[in-house]
Amino acid sequence: MRIHIKFSILLITILLASCTDVIDVNVPEAEPRLVVEASLDWEQGTEGNVQTILLSLSTPYFDSETINYVTGAEVKVTNNNTSEVFNFLDNNNGAYTTTNFMPIVDNEYSLEITYNGETYSAVETLMPVTGxxxxxxxxxxxxxxxxxxxxxxxxxxxxxxxxxxxxxxxxxxxxxxxxxxxxxxxxxxxxxxxxxxxxxxxxxxxxxxxxxxxxxxxxxxxxxxxxxxxxxxxxTIPAQLKGNCINQTTPENYAFGYFRLTEVSKEIYTFK
Structure with missing residues (x-):
């Protein structure tokens, strides 16, 4: 009886293993889109003059290791209240930096990115925060x-x-x-x-x-x-989220990401 049970279990295992098929799922890949990480944060108690905007291209869904940094773009932010323009210099690694930004709460700022013959823009207001x-x-x-x-x-x-x-x-x-x-x-x-x-x-x-x-x-x-x-x-059912960066040249080729300006209060806590 025990021999019969062991033989049956072995037979079932072999049958299950032999029925396993490898299924290749072909996931369609969309054309890469510009990804904008433009978070200009003014930490309380600092000048806020050094700011960085990161640009990259989107990658296929199952590619979690590749980062396609964007170089050669022109990036600037304009204070719409004062008309002052802040140019962000290309660091050739996807980062664009300025050292002379002037944050003013409740002022409206415009972002303009020119890349690959297309112009992207966004508008936001620098929001204050309590401490x-x-x-x-x-x-x-x-x-x-x-x-x-x-x-x-x-x-x-x-x-x-x-x-x-x-x-x-x-x-x-x-x-x-x-x-x-x-x-x-x-x-x-x-x-x-x-x-x-x-x-x-x-x-x-x-x-x-x-x-x-x-x-x-x-x-x-x-x-x-x-x-x-x-x-x-x-x-909520997952859906593609569009930020506020609009492609003025080719609207359907919109960018991912967001342009935001905030004042930020920071603290560091160590558990006892």
């Missing part, structure tokens, strides 16, 4: 009372529609944790955000960035955060 009031650790805010969490508080200005992006970056981790925040129901109050993680332990260091962002960028980053998380059964 961070306090940063502290706890174990009683999240879903698990055994996990450490870092807490951040800041004051929301009253009678003004405000939007925020807060980033928690644990030192040693490549990917940050992002939270988009609106003051729709908390206008004029002290805001409180916490970040809980099972792996947090004493000695871990977390960098915290609090950015003031525009409503348009809030809508964009909110969808991006939703699509990058697992989301559960009621998550």
């Amino acid at each position: 961070i009031n306090s940063v502290y650790q706890s174990k009683d805010q999240g879903f698990n009372k055994d996990f450490l969490e870092v807490n951040v508080t800041f004051d929301d200005p009253a009678d003004i529609e405000n939007f925020y992006l807060i980033k928690f970056q644990q030192q040693g981790n490549f990917l940050p944790e992002l939270f988009d925040i609106s003051d729709e129901f908390t206008d004029g109050n002290e805001m409180h955000v916490f970040y809980e993680k099972e792996e947090f332990k004493a000695g871990d260091v977390v960098e915290i960035n609090l950015n003031g962002i525009s409503k348009q960028y809030y809508n964009f980053i909110r969808l991006l955060i939703e699509q990058s998380s697992d989301g559960g059964p009621f998550a």
Whole structure:
């Protein structure tokens, strides 16, 4: 009986193995598009004169290692309120840098990129941010009372529609944790955000960035955060997100990415 059972299991294993076919899925590849990483962040307490814009080309879906940096483009940002122009110099590695940028909150700025015979443009306003009031650790805010969490508080200005992006970056981790925040129901109050993680332990260091962002960028980053998380059964169906960079020469050849300008309050916290 035991011999019969062993023989049956062996036979089933052989049959299953012999029925395995390799299926090659042909995924269509779209033409590369310009990818714009233009986040001009003015850290409180600094001049904000050094700014960098990164340009690259999109890659096939399954190619997670190749980065096609763009060189030879012309990049400039103009303050539409003062007409001052800031040219970003090509570093020949996909980075375009200026050392004389002048950030002014509530001023409108225009980005213009000329690449491969086409001109891309975007318009944004440099949004202010309140400073961070306090940063502290706890174990009683999240879903698990055994996990450490870092807490951040800041004051929301009253009678003004405000939007925020807060980033928690644990030192040693490549990917940050992002939270988009609106003051729709908390206008004029002290805001409180916490970040809980099972792996947090004493000695871990977390960098915290609090950015003031525009409503348009809030809508964009909110969808991006939703699509990058697992989301559960009621998550938003993934869709191609278009930023605010418009191809003025060939509109259908739009760019990926976003042009944003923000004031940012930064803190570094070490768990005890």
